[in-house]
Amino acid sequence: MAVFAGQGDAHRSMRLLWREPGGSAGPGLSVDVILDAAIAVADGDGMAALSMRAVGDRLGRSAMALYTYVPSKAELVDLMYDKVLGELPAEYPLGDGWRVALRAWAEDLRGFFLAHPWVLQVSQARPVLGPNEFAMLETLLRILRETGLGPSVLRGVVGAVVQFVRGAAGVIADARRAARETGMTDEEWWFSRSPVLEEVATGFAERFPLASWIGAEEPPPVVGDECVPYLERDAVRNFVTGLDVLLDGIEAAVARAGAGVEG
Amino acid sequence: MAVFAGQGDAHRSMRLLWREPGGSAGPGLSVDVILDAAIAVADGDGMAALSMRAVGDRLGRSAMALYTYVPSKAELVDLMYDKVLGELPAEYPLGDGWRVALRAWAEDLRGFFLAHPWVLQVSQARPVLGPNEFAMLETLLRILRETGLGPSVLRGVVGAVVQFVRGAAGVIADARRAARETGMTDEEWWFSRSPVLEEVATGFAERFPLASWIGAEEPPPVVGDECVPYLERDAVRNFVTGLDVLLDGIEAAVARAGAGVEG
DNA sequence: CCTGGTTTGTTTATGGCGTAAAGTGATCGC
DNA sequence: GCGATCACTTTACGCCATAAACAAACCAGG
Numbered sequence: 001m002a003v004f005a006g007q008g009d010a011h012r013s014m015r016l017l018w019r020e021p022g023g024s025a026g027p028g029l030s031v032d033v034i035l036d037a038a039i040a041v042a043d044g045d046g047m048a049a050l051s052m053r054a055v056g057d058r059l060g061r062s063a064m065a066l067y068t069y070v071p072s073k074a075e076l077v078d079l080m081y082d083k084v085l086g087e088l089p090a091e092y093p094l095g096d097g098w099r100v101a102l103r104a105w106a107e108d109l110r111g112f113f114l115a116h117p118w119v120l121q122v123s124q125a126r127p128v129l130g131p132n133e134f135a136m137l138e139t140l141l142r143i144l145r146e147t148g149l150g151p152s153v154l155r156g157v158v159g160a161v162v163q164f165v166r167g168a169a170g171v172i173a174d175a176r177r178a179a180r181e182t183g184m185t186d187e188e189w190w191f192s193r194s195p196v197l198e199e200v201a202t203g204f205a206e207r208f209p210l211a212s213w214i215g216a217e218e219p220p221p222v223v224g225d226e227c228v229p230y231l232e233r234d235a236v237r238n239f240v241t242g243l244d245v246l247l248d249g250i251e252a253a254v255a256r257a258g259a260g261v262e263g
Numbered sequence: 264m265a266v267f268a269g270q271g272d273a274h275r276s277m278r279l280l281w282r283e284p285g286g287s288a289g290p291g292l293s294v295d296v297i298l299d300a301a302i303a304v305a306d307g308d309g310m311a312a313l314s315m316r317a318v319g320d321r322l323g324r325s326a327m328a329l330y331t332y333v334p335s336k337a338e339l340v341d342l343m344y345d346k347v348l349g350e351l352p353a354e355y356p357l358g359d360g361w362r363v364a365l366r367a368w369a370e371d372l373r374g375f376f377l378a379h380p381w382v383l384q385v386s387q388a389r390p391v392l393g394p395n396e397f398a399m400l401e402t403l404l405r406i407l408r409e410t411g412l413g414p415s416v417l418r419g420v421v422g423a424v425v426q427f428v429r430g431a432a433g434v435i436a437d438a439r440r441a442a443r444e445t446g447m448t449d450e451e452w453w454f455s456r457s458p459v460l461e462e463v464a465t466g467f468a469e470r471f472p473l474a475s476w477i478g479a480e481e482p483p484p485v486v487g488d489e490c491v492p493y494l495e496r497d498a499v500r501n502f503v504t505g506l507d508v509l510l511d512g513i514e515a516a517v518a519r520a521g522a523g524v525e526g
Numbered sequence: 527c528c529t530g531g532t533t534t535g536t537t538t539a540t541g542g543c544g545t546a547a548a549g550t551g552a553t554c555g556c
Numbered sequence: 557g558c559g560a561t562c563a564c565t566t567t568a569c570g571c572c573a574t575a576a577a578c579a580a581a582c583c584a585g586g
Contacts, residue, residue, distance in 0.1 A: 010456050014463045028534070051572065064574080065535055073573065123437060129460055134471045141473035151477045155497070156504025158477075163430025163505075164423055171422070174386060193273050197392055200277045208397045210404035214414045214421075234418070241419025242426075248519075249512025256511075291563065314543065327545075328564050336544065529586085536579070543572070550565075556558085 013075050017082055017130040029059065031069045035083050038076055039116075046177070047118035050077075081122045082130030088112055090139050098146035099247055105143055106165050106243055113169035117177070120170045147254050157250055164246055168239040175231040187230035276338050280345055280393040292322065294332045298346050301339055302379070309440070310381035313340075344385045345393030351375055353402050361409035362510055368406055369428050369506055376432035380440070383433050410517050420513055427509055431502040438494040450493035 021032065037058045042050045052063035052073060059065075070076045089108055092101040113120055127133075137158070144154055179186040198204060205212045228236060284295065300321045305313045315326040315336055322328075333339045352371055355364040376383055390396075400421070407417055442449040461467060468475045491499060 010459050011463075014456075014459045018463045052574085053572080062536055063572095064537085067574075068534060127437075129456065131464065131470075134467075134474050137474045138471045141477060145473060152500075153504055153508075154477055156501045156506075157508055159431060159434070159501045160427055160505035160508055163427050163433075167426025167430055168422060170426075174390075193277075193392065196273050196277045200274075200281045201394065204397075207394075208401045210408060211397050211400045214404060214417055237415075238419045238422045241416055242423035243419075245416075245420055245423055245512035245516050246509065247512070248515035249508040249510070252511035252515055253508050315545080316543080324563095325565055326543095327566085330545075331563060527586100529584095531583090533582075534580085536577100538575105538577075540575080541573100544570100546567105546569080548565100548567080551563095553562075554558105554560085556560105 009071070012071060013078065014129070016070075016075065016079060017128070029061065029065060029069055031079070032083075033059065034066055034069055034076070035079055038080050039084060042080065042118040043116060047121045050118070052076075077122060078128045078130070081119060082128055082132045084112075084116050084119060085130070085132035085136055087115075088132075088136055088139070090135060092139070092143055094143065094146055098143050099251070101143045101146075102161070102247065102250075103243065105140060106161065109162075109165045110169045110172075110239065113166065114173060114176075117169075117173040120166060120173055147250060149250075149253060149257060153253055153257070157253070160246060160249075164242060168235065168242065172232055172235045172239075175229075175235060179229070179231075185229055186232060190231055272334070275334060276341065277392070279333075279338065279342060280391070292324065292328060292332055294342070295346075296322065297329055297332055297339070298343055301343050302347060305343065305381040306379060310384045313381070315339075340385060341391045341393070344382060345391055345395045347375075347379050347382060348393070348395035348399055350378075351395075351399055351402070353398060355402070355406055357406065357409055361406050362514070364406045364409075365424070365510065365513075366506060368403060369424065372425075372428045373432045373435075373502065376429065377436060377439075380432075380436040383429060383436055410513060412513075412516060412520060416516055416520070420516070423509060423512075427505060431498065431505065434501075435495055435498045438492075438498060442492070442494075448492055449495060453494055 016031065019031070034055065038050060038055045041054050041058060045054075052066055055076075056063040056065055066076070070079065092105055094101050122128075140158060140161070141154070144157060147154075147157075149157065175186050179189055182189050184192065201207075279294065282294070297318065301313060301318045304317050304321060308317075315329055318339075319326040319328055329339070333342065355368055357364050403421060403424070404417070407420060410417075410420075412420065438449050442452055445452055447455065464470075
């Protein structure tokens with residue numbers, strides 16, 4: 001590898017990320033056709049099943065055919081990542097204040113992560129610097145601007161919100177994956193592991209009294225909750241609760257700044 | 264795979280996770296020796312370099328030798344994960360209130376993630392159900408119990424705090440990884456990519472005015488900041504700011520519950 | 527029309543991976 | 557002494573990303 005390889009690759013991948021979307025008319029392949037196939041593989045069979053062969057097969061081509069359009073698998077994943085981000089809504093009504101809009105944004109982002117769980121495995125918050133990643137940030141900032149907070153605090157808020165949603169979605173995605181892999185519902189999965197834990201971890205309740213306490217409590221059912229599986233229902237509730245805490249924290253920051261713009 | 268494979272594997276891996284730590288006296292291998300070697304590989308060369316062959320080489324054995332002690336690479340990673348979690352401190356003084364203790368806990372956890380960045384790549388928040396994972400939860404709950412919040416809200420708070428710290432650490436870890444892989448300091452790395460972005464993304468400031476605004480602002484230096492690299496310094500500041508917002512949110516929840524225990 | 531270069535693929539090959547299966551040599555209970 | 561068991565190695569299989577060589581279709585200039 002030459003010393004300037006990073007530099008040269010940066011140019012190449014940036015041009016791919018910011019290419020104008022058109023131009024797949026002919027019978028041959030194209031970057032967008034490849035990305036769609038790769039996204040379909042990842043959505044359907046997970047990130048582990050995403051291989052150059054799998055994508056090539058789906059297109060009726062060899063794995064090597066892809067390398068004409070995409071320099072490597074790592075670049076392919078980056079391009080997939082930025083492309084799916086384009087599915088996110090761009091506009092949120094601000095008539096009811098930033099809090100309502102931010103909650104809607106967070107819930108849409110969570111839904112997006114659950115629709116494309118493989119996105120959560122794209123290296124943690126790596127700055128891919130693609131157009132849709134910036135569009136997502138721009139949308140979030142259009143909402144957060146209403147708080148009147150300065151850029152310094154806002155940077156922290158952006159990080160906190162994004163990381164929270166990503167993490168919470170990851171918990172749900174993992175519950176689903178575990179359920180699918182074992183062929184059980186997650187309720188069955190949990191109740192099959194729980195006795196093993198008690199058998200093997202002797203004196204659990206004494207060693208971890210608080211963990212037992214917080215885990216044991218069965219929260220009351222919530223309207224509309226019935227169809228959601230067991231572990232996932234908990235995770236959804238924790239998401240709602242945690243998001244409220246976060247929103248309260250932002251409100252406190254606004255109050256402390258003493259310069260809230262919204263009514 | 265038999266129908267009950269998941270069940271059987273659960274027993275096997277649980278017994279490994281909860282085994283008592285001793286017993287590596289002889290000249291032969293042992294689970295703990297293997298885990299130490301594997302952790303050393305992951306700490307030194309990253310998760311991508313962690314292979315059964317690499318761990319075996321480090322111990323002067325073949326890759327297959329490990330399979331006498333560890334059923335698969337996936338189990339190995341789970342065991343590594345729970346083992347390093349044991350490095351986390353277990354006690355935090357509560358004399359100055361939960362807020363001080365929680366901040367210390369979060370900063371220790373962030374430091375832990377940065378010392379073992381590969382932990383961030385262990386599948387998102389998957390419940391490994393090992394002893395040290397529960398110990399970590401127990402430690403956090405000993406702090407959060409002081410808020411007097413009920414288990415329902417507390418579950419949300421636990422998720423929010425853990426996910427925030429994990430995500431924020433991931434950003435820093437990625438900045439470091441990018442810097443190391445390209446052989447540049449992250450300052451050089453950013454200033455080599457930044458002009459490429461401007462060249463390729465025409466009209467950036469018009470398309471993403473808020474993103475430009477929040478990215479352009481250069482925050483004032485902070486005492487003790489001088490030795491921290493560029494991108495990482497930003498990430499650390501965002502961590503502190505975001506954590507404050509989160510703590511404010513918890514305080515708001517406490518105030519709303521009207522049952523704060525702390526003075 | 528021919529012709530040579532470029533574009534778009536394929537095939538083949540290399541070195542790495544996790545791990546199943548079989549082999550090897552030592553050790554231990556009888 | 558001797559089979560069983562243990563700890564470990566060797567070999568092998570089918571994956572993976574991708575470098576390199578090759579082939580066929582297109583297009584430009586004569």
